[in-house]
Amino acid sequence: MVQPAERRCTGCGCRLSRYNAEDRCATCIRHLPSHAAAGGAVPEEVWRDVDVREALAAWDFSRVSRLVRQRGALRQEDVAALTGLSQAFLSMLESGQRRLTNIDKITEFLAGLGAPAGLLRLPLPGNSAEPQDTTAKDDGDQDPALPWTVDRMVAALREAAGHRALDHGTLLSRRGIELTAYVHHWGTAEAEPLLRAQDGRPIPDSLLAHLQGTTDHLRLMDAAAGSGTLADLGSAHLELVLRILKQGTHTEAAGHRLAGIAADTATQTGWFAFDAGQHAHAQRYFLAALRAAHASGDVRLGAGALSYIAIHSYSTGYPRDAVVAAQAAREKIKTLHAPALEAMLLTRQARGHAVLGEGKAALRALGLAGELCAQGRSENDPHWLYWINEGEIHGQAGSCYLELGDPGQAIGSFTQAHDALTPSDLRTRALFLSRAATAQIRAGELEAGCATAHEAVALGEHLQSARLHEHLRTVIEELTPVSHTPYARDLLERTAVLTKMGN
Missing domain, CATH: 1.10.260 (434 Repressor (Amino-terminal Domain))
Structure with missing residues (x-):
């Protein structure tokens, strides 16, 4: 008979008389x-x-x-x-x-x-392996440990705006620990002065207002018609903002405003890319936007960038990162009275919890979001967060219930969302309708689900959104077992034409 191998202590080498987990005497x-x-x-x-x-x-x-x-x-x-x-x-x-x-x-x-x-790649104390180079690198490296200087910020934003070839696998794998490093640097790195003294007339406030207005207008176009070609327009606008920031004459206050406009534009352009299905490209924008938000000194812009990182995370298979990003943003704005901003962040956190199957945490976050939304906007809520309302809260609740396997509750929430949403926000209405259709089909309400999906398709014919097409494909998959029925066949044909046109 084979004798068991003799076990010895890993500390002193003596023979162990019995097994223990530490393998030590x-x-x-x-x-x-x-x-x-x-x-x-x-x-x-x-x-x-x-x-x-x-x-x-x-x-x-x-x-x-x-x-x-x-x-x-x-x-x-x-x-x-x-x-x-x-x-x-x-x-x-x-x-x-x-x-x-x-x-x-x-x-x-x-x-x-x-x-x-x-x-x-964390900023660990006493770690000599951190990069020491303080110059900007145009090598596409999004390492959060690179210095959070103005030059590095501009380089990161230009890399995103330049549509450079991306290593999708590498970029999309920057998760968890590295996200924590970004959050850490955003909150702790010392900001550089943004004063630029050059010969010539200082940048007037009217130009800054015009630059911000362009970003705001692109945002409204996106809500009404989908991403379409807006990513290219956003990229071009961002390049102009960066050129003025680097080459124009401006005061410290104007420099902060320019960095804030750059952060807002990068976040919004990243959203355009994400809605168009360009996930790796979107991630690059969001991470660069966090650097610009840090330079601007406006913590709300950083929270906004993290909110989109949260959406990106739970949509691409990393829901825990979504929870962490939303929680980190909430932590940074907790001293502000910005109920609309916190409510929005709580919906992102809830979606992450729902994908993880953490039902109690998701519903708790949604409940708090609803309470904050009911308080109304405060003067500290950012102007770009105009779209958060009761309809958005109900729609996100519906999506959470759908993830948690409760289509009945999801249908109720989507119905409330439909009644409360702003009519001009066509894409959000179409997205929630497509999810409502999925919920109805899963609940066995096939005819109602097909009718709701037809509404989503009708809106989709006026939108350019890869995300909407993806949701409609989910509806098609749900209908596969009953594809032979007349009401399903008509919808399948119409949806196939729409999604094919969007490719």
Whole structure:
């Protein structure tokens, strides 16, 4: 009979009389806390472990903590000594009762464990691997650790506006930990002065108002007709704003306004790209917009960029990032009285929770969003957030119920949204109608679902939106089992023509 392999302590090498999870003898285990507190307790090979890397990439800190302990033969008390987190918190973290989402706590956690900077790209204290180059690079690198200077901001915005070839896989994989790094720098990096003294007349306020007005007009065009060719127009407008920022003569106040217009324009242009189905390109705009928002000093613009990052995240398979982005934005604006802005952020957070199957959290966020929306707008709510209203809240609630597998509740919410939405916002109405049709079909109301889908298609004939076409394709998939019926066949033919024209 084959004898089991002899087990020895990984600390001192003595033979172990029985199995234990730490693979260490009692004497070595007793000495682990002081060794951990001295630093270097996590062996380098732990960070090369495939499972550890996967947990980091998924931003699953519960699994990271558990795996690091197992691979490094540490106890929770040891990790607590290294990271400054309590043993009780770590126990709840590893059991799934608590989550680690605060950027400062995440930084302390990973810094305490000695996580390599090259693996994480986080601003960890004392990490010599961070880039030290303070000049702008036109290499397409969106690394959040690059200095948050004006030159870097302009370069990032120009890279987005220049329609450069993108590595879609690499860019779309910038998730979780790297998103946290962006949020961290947005909130903590020191802003550079934006004063530019050149020979010539300073930029007048009338020109700044005209530049902002152009961005606002593009936003209204998008709501009424879809993205269409607006991404190209937004890109061209952004280039003009950047040229004035870099070459014109302006005061510090005018410089902040220009950076704010650049942030708003980049966010909106990223949205045009996203609505057109250009997800990697949209992400580039949103991340660059966060840099511009930081330079502007207007925390609301940063919150706006993060709200679109949240939409991008839950729409492309990263719902946890959506929750984190929305929560981070809410944290930054909590001292403002901006109920409409916070309500909008809560709907983004709710959508992320819903995709994750976290029903209670989603409904709690929606309830708070409804309460804030009912308060009305305050003077601190940004002008670009004109569209948040009761109809939008109901529509987002319908989408959450649909994700949570409750088509009956979804139908009710979409009906309320239809009655409360602004008539001129054709695309939002079409999107909610298409989702309402999906909910009705899933609830067994086939004829009603087809009738609702026909309404969405009728609006879609006047819109250019890849997102709407994607939602209509979902309706088609839902109808596949009954495609032989007359009312389904008519809708399938009409929808196929519309979506084909949009490709």
